[in-house]
Amino acid sequence: xxxxxxxxxxxxxxxxxxxxxxxxxxxxxxxxxxxxxxxxxxxxxxxxxxxxxxxxxxxxxxxxxxxxxxxxxxxxxxxxxxxxxxxxxxxxxxxxxxxxxxxxxxxxxxxxxxxxxxxxxxxxxxxxxxxxxxxxxxxxxxxxxxxxxxxxxxxxxxxxxxxxxxxxxxxxxxxxxxxxxxxxxxxxxxxxxxxxxxxxxxxxxxxxxxxxxxxxxxxxxxxxxxxxxxxxxxxxxxxxxxxxxxxxxxxxxxxxxxxxxxxxxxxxxxxxxxxxxxxxxxxxxxxxxxxxxxxxxxxxxxxxxxxxxxxxxxxxxxxxxxxxxxxxxxxxxxxxxxxxxxxxxxxxxxxxxxxxxxxxxxxxxxxxxxxxxxxxxxxxxxxxxxxxxxxxxxxxxxxxxxxxxxxxxxxxxxxxxxxxxxxxxxxxxxxxxxxxxxxxxxxxxxxxxxxxxxxxxxxxxxxxxxxxxxxxxxxxxxxxxxxxxxxxxxxxxxxxxxxxxxxxxxxxxxxxxxxxxxxxxxxxxxxxxxxxxxxxxxxx
Amino acid sequence: xxxxxxxxxxxxxxxxxxxxxxxxxxxxxxxxxxxxxxxxxxxxxxxxxxxxxxxxxxxxxxxxxxxxxxxxxxxxxxxxxxxxxxxxxxxxxxxxxxxxxxxxxxxxxxxxxxxxxxxxxxxxxxxxxxxxxxxxxxxxxxxxxxxxxxxxxxxxxxxxxxxxxxxxxxxxxxxxxxxxxxxxxxxxxxxxxxxxxxxxxxxxxxxxxxxxxxxxxxxxxxxxxxxxxxxxxxxxxxxxxxxxxx
Ligand code: SF4
Numbered sequence: 001x002x003x004x005x006x007x008x009x010x011x012x013x014x015x016x017x018x019x020x021x022x023x024x025x026x027x028x029x030x031x032x033x034x035x036x037x038x039x040x041x042x043x044x045x046x047x048x049x050x051x052x053x054x055x056x057x058x059x060x061x062x063x064x065x066x067x068x069x070x071x072x073x074x075x076x077x078x079x080x081x082x083x084x085x086x087x088x089x090x091x092x093x094x095x096x097x098x099x100x101x102x103x104x105x106x107x108x109x110x111x112x113x114x115x116x117x118x119x120x121x122x123x124x125x126x127x128x129x130x131x132x133x134x135x136x137x138x139x140x141x142x143x144x145x146x147x148x149x150x151x152x153x154x155x156x157x158x159x160x161x162x163x164x165x166x167x168x169x170x171x172x173x174x175x176x177x178x179x180x181x182x183x184x185x186x187x188x189x190x191x192x193x194x195x196x197x198x199x200x201x202x203x204x205x206x207x208x209x210x211x212x213x214x215x216x217x218x219x220x221x222x223x224x225x226x227x228x229x230x231x232x233x234x235x236x237x238x239x240x241x242x243x244x245x246x247x248x249x250x251x252x253x254x255x256x257x258x259x260x261x262x263x264x265x266x267x268x269x270x271x272x273x274x275x276x277x278x279x280x281x282x283x284x285x286x287x288x289x290x291x292x293x294x295x296x297x298x299x300x301x302x303x304x305x306x307x308x309x310x311x312x313x314x315x316x317x318x319x320x321x322x323x324x325x326x327x328x329x330x331x332x333x334x335x336x337x338x339x340x341x342x343x344x345x346x347x348x349x350x351x352x353x354x355x356x357x358x359x360x361x362x363x364x365x366x367x368x369x370x371x372x373x374x375x376x377x378x379x380x381x382x383x384x385x386x387x388x389x390x391x392x393x394x395x396x397x398x399x400x401x402x403x404x405x406x407x408x409x410x411x412x413x414x415x416x417x418x419x420x421x422x423x424x425x426x427x428x429x430x431x432x433x434x435x436x437x438x439x440x441x442x443x444x445x446x447x448x449x450x451x452x453x454x455x456x457x458x459x460x461x462x463x464x465x466x467x468x469x470x471x472x473x474x475x476x477x478x479x480x481x482x483x484x485x486x487x488x489x490x491x492x493x494x495x496x497x498x499x500x501x502x503x504x505x506x507x508x509x510x511x512x513x514x515x516x517x518x519x520x521x522x523x524x525x526x527x528x529x530x531x532x533x534x535x536x537x538x539x540x
Numbered sequence: 541x542x543x544x545x546x547x548x549x550x551x552x553x554x555x556x557x558x559x560x561x562x563x564x565x566x567x568x569x570x571x572x573x574x575x576x577x578x579x580x581x582x583x584x585x586x587x588x589x590x591x592x593x594x595x596x597x598x599x600x601x602x603x604x605x606x607x608x609x610x611x612x613x614x615x616x617x618x619x620x621x622x623x624x625x626x627x628x629x630x631x632x633x634x635x636x637x638x639x640x641x642x643x644x645x646x647x648x649x650x651x652x653x654x655x656x657x658x659x660x661x662x663x664x665x666x667x668x669x670x671x672x673x674x675x676x677x678x679x680x681x682x683x684x685x686x687x688x689x690x691x692x693x694x695x696x697x698x699x700x701x702x703x704x705x706x707x708x709x710x711x712x713x714x715x716x717x718x719x720x721x722x723x724x725x726x727x728x729x730x731x732x733x734x735x736x737x738x739x740x741x742x743x744x745x746x747x748x749x750x751x752x753x754x755x756x757x758x759x760x761x762x763x764x765x766x767x768x769x770x771x772x773x774x775x776x777x778x779x780x781x782x783x784x785x786x
Contacts, residue, residue: 146699153734163734191703192651195680196664199652199700220699221654224735236591239612243729246658246754290661303544309668310554316665320567326756327658329570330613338617366543536657 015067015411017092020074024106027057030077030095032112034059037087040405041392042474042485043502044119046127048101048156049489053129055097055106057116058474058485058502061090062410069262069473091411092474108134115392118510119502128152136176141219141539144173153227160227179205179212187211191220194525198535206521214516214524216509221539229499234260234334234468237496241486245503245537246327247290250283251479252501252537253332255486258413259475260334263490264468270457272336273415278346278452279328280414280477281445285353286315287480288396288442289360291532295435296367298529299376307363311356318356322349336462343456350453357446364439377431381515381527384429391511394504395482397531400437401429407478414477419451431530438532467494481505481532505537555672558758559765563629569756570611573604574626582621589614592722592729595623606631606751607725629756632763633773634748638716642688642768644677649687649711653704653743654736655694658754659721663693665757678764684710689767691760692744695723695730696737708744716767719746720760722753 022030035041039059047054077095078086086093097106108131110117120131121140128150131137138144142151148168152158177186190201201217225244229237241256242249254276261268268276293308320326322345331337367373383393385402398405406423408416424440426433472489482504489498508531515527556563573595578586583602587595594608595615602623615623638646652660666673667680681687684707692704708717719740722728732738740746750763765771 143699146702160733160735191700192649192684192707193682195682196650196660196667197652198657198660199654199703220703221652221694221697222699222735223654223695223697223730224733225730227735228730228733239591239610239729243610243656243753246656247661249656249658301544303548306669307547307551309665310551310670313665313668313670317565317567320570320756322567324613325570325611326567326662327754329611329753330617338613366547370544534657535652536655539654 014070015091016089017069017071017094018074018086018090019071019094019096020077022077022095022097024097024099026077027095027097028107028109028112029080031057031059031109031116033080033083034087034093034095035113037083038062039087039093040483041113041115042476042483043500044116044123045487045498045500046123046129046154047489047498048127049497051101053097053099053101053103057095057109058487059093059095060411061087061092062405104128105130105132107132110134113392114390115507115510118506126152126154128155139173141222143219144170153224160224175203175215175217177205179207181207181212183207184212200535204521204524209521211519211521211524212517213513215513218509218535219539221535223540225540226499226501229496232496233494234264234465234490234496237488237499238332238334241501242329242332244501244540245534246329247534248283248287248479248481248537250279250328250331251477252484252486252503254280254414255475255477255479255484256488257332257334257475258477259473259486259488260468261465262473262475263471263488264334264465266335266463266465268336269460269463270415271340271459272461274452274456275337275341275461276332276414277416277419278449279323279331281448281452282315282319282349282353283328284480285357285442285445286312286319288438288445289315289356291529292360292363292435292438292442294529294532295377295431295526298525299373301370301373304363304367304370304373311360311363314352314356318349318352322346333462333465334468335465336460338462340461346453346456350449353446353449357443360439360442367435374432376523376526377435377530380431380519380523381530382428382430383511383514385427387514388429388511391514392507393482393511394507395478395480396437396441397434397508397511398482399424400426400433402427405483407476407483411476415452418455419448421448431526434530469494479504481534481537482508501540503537503540505533505535508533509538551669554669555675556670556758558761559676559771563758568758569627569629570752571625571627572606572609572631572751573615574624575601575603576624578602578621586615586619586621586623589619592726607749608722609751609753610722610728611753629758630762630771631752631755631759631774632748632750632766634746634766635773636767636769637747638688638714638768640769643770645679646677646689646764646768647679647681647687648689648691648764649681649684649707650691650693651704651707653692653694653700653724653740654697655721655723659693659723662754662757663691663720663760666760671757671761673761673764676761676765684708685712687711688714689716689718689764690744691718691720692724692740693720695727696740696743698735698737701737701743704743716747717744718748718750718763718767720750720763721755722751725749725751728753
C-alpha cells in the first residue's frame, strides 16, 4: 500500500542556478572541475546575442531538490579550492563565455568533458566557430555532399528562406576509415534500410563476419527546427516542440512549456501539474512498449513482437480516446493544459493502463524463460558503467549501465516530487539489462499513474500566460529516451531569439559506437533496437 | 517454445474488419475539423486561430484544407464557438493508377524523408495484429527495386532528397508515390525553408495524398486501397457538419 505524499509548499524549496562569467582561457579548467565534481553536462548553447557570442556550457547536479528557481551570478569562476562548496550548493551551473563576434575560435572542452564532443561539432557546423584541440570538426549536421563548408545557417545574417543560390557540395567526400587491418572493408548501410526505419546511415567496418566498429551518420532529417523557431511567439514555439519528435511529443512539449513559463514567471495550477505527470507517464509507458516491441522483432520472436504490438496499439487508442490525439499533440499550453478531463474517464484510463502493465509483466515473464531469446540479448552491445559516465549517456541506456540519473528525481519538475517511485537500475550494461530496465520503468509509470489519479487536485488546468517578457530560461524533462533540455531566449518583443534543444537521443547516439564494437553482423539490429534511439529527436 | 503458441492462441484475433466493415473502436483516429456554417465573426476568429492556414471561408462557410491541419486543436479548444469536428479516417485523395494486377500483391517501400517519427510509427502499426496489412495483400518491401509503391513520410528534407530520388528511380514501372501526413503534403509546422522542402511533391510526382498529423493507420490503409482502385477517394470537401469535440 502506497502512502501518497501530499504536495504542499511548492515554493518553500529553492533551486539554485549559478551563472559564472568565464574567460576562454579558464574554460577547460572550470568545466573539467564541474565534470569531476559529478555534474552532468546538459549541453552547449551558442547564441549570437547583442553583437556578442554567448557560449553557455550548462551543467546540472545529479541531486537537486526542485522548486522555485533562484539565480546567482558570479563575475568570475572560483579558485579551484572553492569549487567544492559551490558544487555542493548549486543545482545548475552555467559557465558563460561572452566575446565579440570577431572572435570565432574557442578552446575545446571535449578532451575533459567527452559529452561535449558532438555539441562542439554541431556549433562548428551551424555557427562556423572553431574549437581548438577538437580532433574532428566539419561534416556533421550539414553534410559535405550536400552543402559547402562555411554556410553557418544559425548565424543571424543567414535567412532560412533565401539561402545562398550557389551550392558547392563536395562530391568526393567519403566516410572516414578507422580500421586499417588487411582485408578490412567498409560497409555502408542506409539512409534507407530495413523494413520501416528512420533515415540514418551507418558505416560498418568489417573484416568479414565480424564487424569491428559501426558509426552512425545522422542529420539526414535536419529540418532546421531551431532556425525556424526564431521570431515565433511562445505558443507557436510549442507547436514545433511537440512535432519535431512526435513519438515523445509530450515530454519535449513539457520541457519547452516549462522554459516558457520560467521566462514568463508563471506557475501552472496544481491540477495541471498533476495531469502533466500523468500524461508524461502514459507517453513513457507507450514509448517503452514500442521499444520492447522493436527488441522482440529484432530477435525475430514473432509472437512476442505481436503481443507487444497489441499492447502498444491499445495504449495509442487509449491516448486517443482520452485526449483526442494518439500521440498527445495539442495538449500543452504555456500556463497549463488546453483541456481538462472528467474524473471517471481518467479513472477508466488508469485502470486500463494498469491492466496493460500487468500484461506487459506477463510478457516479460515469458521472455525471460525463452532461452533462444536471451541468447540474442545477453552480453550483446555492452556499455560499461565507466564509459557510460564518461560519455554522459542518459535515460534507460545509462540506467542499464549502472547510472542512476533521472531528472524526475535529480531535478524534479511538474509534480514529480509528490510521488513514490523507483528508478530501476542494472549493472550489466548489455542488451538484456536495457530490456529489463524498460520493463521495470513501464511498471513504475503505471505506479505513478495509480497514485496521481487518486490525489488529483481540483481547480483550473490553465492560467493565463501573458506575452513573455524578455529573458531566457532552460526547461527540462525526463523524456522516454532520457534527459531533454530546451533553452529559450526571448527578445524585447517577446519573440524567440534562440531556441536550442538538447535531446537524449543526441547524447546516446554519441555513445552508440561503444555498444557496436566487435560484434557479429547479425547482432546489429538487436543492438540498435535495445538503444531505442530516435533520429528525428537528434536531427531536429 | 510451446508457451508462445499458447500465448498466440490466447490473444485471439484482434484484427480490424476494415475495409469490409467500418472500424468503430475508440481512439483509432483523431478526426479532422469539418466544413460548416458559422456566423461571420466566429468564422473569422476561427480562421485567425489556425497556425497553418488550414481554415478558410468560402461563400460565408467554413472550409478546411486537411492537407495543412496539424491537429493543434486550437479551433476547438479555448474557443467559444468551436469548429465542427468529424471522426472517420477515409481521408486519402488522389488517383489509383495501379490496376487489378496488384490487388493481391502490392509491395511497398517506406521512406522516411524527415518525419517526426509519428507517421512512421503509424505505418509500423499497420503490420501489427490490429491492422495486419498482409491480409489485404500488402507487403512492406526491404528494397525499392521490388516495390510498386513508394510510401513517403516527412516534409522532404534537403539531405534526404538524393536518397529519395534514387529510391524512386530504382523502382520498376508502373509505380505509385503515396505521400503520408500533413508534413509530406504541405510541410506542416516546418513549412518550407533551406533544409526542408515543404512537402514531397517538390521532389517527386505524388499520386495519392493522406492528410493527418499523423494520419492514423486506417487512413494509411485507405490510401493503399485507393492506390489499387479498391476504395474511393475522400470527398473533396467533407461537407457534413461534425460533432462537438471536448
Ligand atoms: S486543428 Fe489546428 S491546424 Fe487543424 S484546422 Fe484546427 S486550428 Fe488549424
